[in-house]
Amino acid sequence: MAHSAFNHRLQQRRKARCLTQQQVADQLFVSRKTVSSWETGRNLPDLFMIQRLAAIYQTSVDDLLDTAARSVTRPVTMLGPALAIMAVGRLALPAWPAMLLLSDVFLLGLAVLLVGWWRQHFPVLVLRGGALILSILLVSAAWNNLFAMDFGLQLVYLLTAVVLIIPVATAGGTWYRRQRNQQVRG
Incomplete structure (x- = not known):
């Protein structure tokens, strides 16, 4: 259930870039069935694949995972x-x-x-x-x-x-x- 939003985002990003599952699979060197399983929620890509998917879809990993980037920097002081x-x-x-x-x-x-x-x-x-x-x-x-x-x-x-x-x-x-x-x- 929690993965459905992620799977839906994967599918949306792929369609927004006018790519087929086969084209994405070819760029990632995986099978079309693997991409399909990610989009249907049967499996999840690993972190390396998520980074590559973000690059293919020309988005950030944070956007793909729908998480806000946290600022861990401290304010500059003297x-x-x-x-x-x-x-x-x-x-x-x-x-x-x-x-x-x-x-x-x-x-x-x-x-x-x-x-x-x-x-x-x-x-x-x-x-x-x-x-x-x-x-x-x-x-x-x-x-x-x-x-x-x-x-x-x-x-x-x-x-x-x-x-x-x-x-x-x-x-x-x-x-x-x-x-x-x-x-x-x-």
Whole structure:
């Protein structure tokens, strides 16, 4: 029963390409009866044959199997480099204990975002929002402690903020292009 939709799609794709079962069988180096058994549901093609059928019918395997392609890519972030910059600045630069504690808080925030990104616990909006908030806090901490903070630590805070804000700033263009492409298709 579950195979009937697949079998029907095979037959539809073949007829849409104006091919006979014999022509498909010749291209796949199988018998016409094999193609017929796939289309009637008596047998199913193996994965290699499904790939070849998709090529013959000029469609994707996902379309032939009627499955949506899943995106397993993660959003682009600069959390790793930002964490590295912050950790090196924290360990290498001399600072007052209060500034070291503030650096530890920022490191903890970066680590939480990085682990959430890596384990895919947070949606993209939460990651980008967290990076934006963290970068704003870093800039404000560097600005508010302008004379109390060492210049090297200020530079680390500002550089970390810039590294965090780059993917957030470029994400808007990606969102806009995606929306425009959907409107053109729709």
